[in-house]
Amino acid sequence: MKVKITGRKIEVSDKLKEYAEKRISKLEKYFQQLIDIHLILYVEKIDHTAELIINGDAVQFHAREKAADLYSAIDLLIDKIESQVTRYKDKIQSRKGFGVENSFSYDIKSDQGKEAQLNQVSNKPVDNVEAFLQMKVDKKDFILFKKGVSLVDSNVDYANKNYAIIYKAEDAYRLIEIPFGKKDGGVIGCESFVEYDLNVVSDSTSNPEIEFKPRETCDVKRFTLDEALDVIEKNGDRFIPFFNSETGYFNVISRKGKEYEVYVPAF
Numbered sequence: 001m002k003v004k005i006t007g008r009k010i011e012v013s014d015k016l017k018e019y020a021e022k023r024i025s026k027l028e029k030y031f032q033q034l035i036d037i038h039l040i041l042y043v044e045k046i047d048h049t050a051e052l053i054i055n056g057d058a059v060q061f062h063a064r065e066k067a068a069d070l071y072s073a074i075d076l077l078i079d080k081i082e083s084q085v086t087r088y089k090d091k092i093q094s095r096k097g098f099g100v101e102n103s104f105s106y107d108i109k110s111d112q113g114k115e116a117q118l119n120q121v122s123n124k125p126v127d128n129v130e131a132f133l134q135m136k137v138d139k140k141d142f143i144l145f146k147k148g149v150s151l152v153d154s155n156v157d158y159a160n161k162n163y164a165i166i167y168k169a170e171d172a173y174r175l176i177e178i179p180f181g182k183k184d185g186g187v188i189g190c191e192s193f194v195e196y197d198l199n200v201v202s203d204s205t206s207n208p209e210i211e212f213k214p215r216e217t218c219d220v221k222r223f224t225l226d227e228a229l230d231v232i233e234k235n236g237d238r239f240i241p242f243f244n245s246e247t248g249y250f251n252v253i254s255r256k257g258k259e260y261e262v263y264v265p266a267f
Contacts, residue, residue: 008040024052027054031057121265128212132210144163144164166198173197175198176194176218177193193243229253229260
């Protein structure tokens with residue numbers, strides 16, 4: 001199991017690393033294949049915060065906890081994510097015929113106490129036109145999807161990359177993605193996003209002709225999940241496509257009455 005421990009503007013002692021690794025190791029029993037685990041530790045004013053991102057069994061889990069000290073924050077974090085993982089496993093076992101190409105959802109609560117339903121979308125690769133048609137069939141104003149690739153480089157990990165969004169902006173449609181050449185590590189900024197206007201030349205339910213024209217600017221912003229929840233609540237938007245600065249992937253948050261749904265990639 002690969003565990004990465006990062007101190008954000010703090011030094012992480014060997015004693016704290018050893019404690020964290022020991023506590024994290026109890027999660028290993030829940031997975032058949034663990035890809036990586038990233039623990040981030042930082043201090044903001046009086047809050048000692050521990051944040052955990054786990055990639056395993058084709059799923060990503062993310063949680064954050066605050067406490068009076070980092071040891072306590074780690075304890076709370078492990079309990080929280082263990083509960084999240086077990087709920088997910090129970091749901092998977094109860095769904096007969098579930099496959100990796102299907103989507104699923106579970107309930108989450110933000111750091112500010114806002115509740116939302118997290119929906120992981122299908123990880124079946126499709127092209128831009130297929131995604132657009134699926135969005136129309138589903139009668140939605142957006143779709144988060146995994147793009148297919150025509151040429152596969154054996155040195156590139158495509159498993160958790162290449163997700164894009166098609167969404168409705170007023171009376172037009174747009175596509176936003178991050179080209180593979182800009183996914184080479186480090187922090188991905190808004191300058192890496194490429195957005196296209198979709199021009200439907202010939203509308204057809206089976207074989208439409210669509211032009212994708214690059215735009216000079218991109219309207220999609222970087223938010224944490226909490227920030228996205230605040231924005232959609234304050235502005236009253238029906239949905240907001242955004243780049244999740246915590247996970248490094250595109251998400252979409254939507255409103256259904258007083259309830260919120262968050263669409264994320266299926267890892």
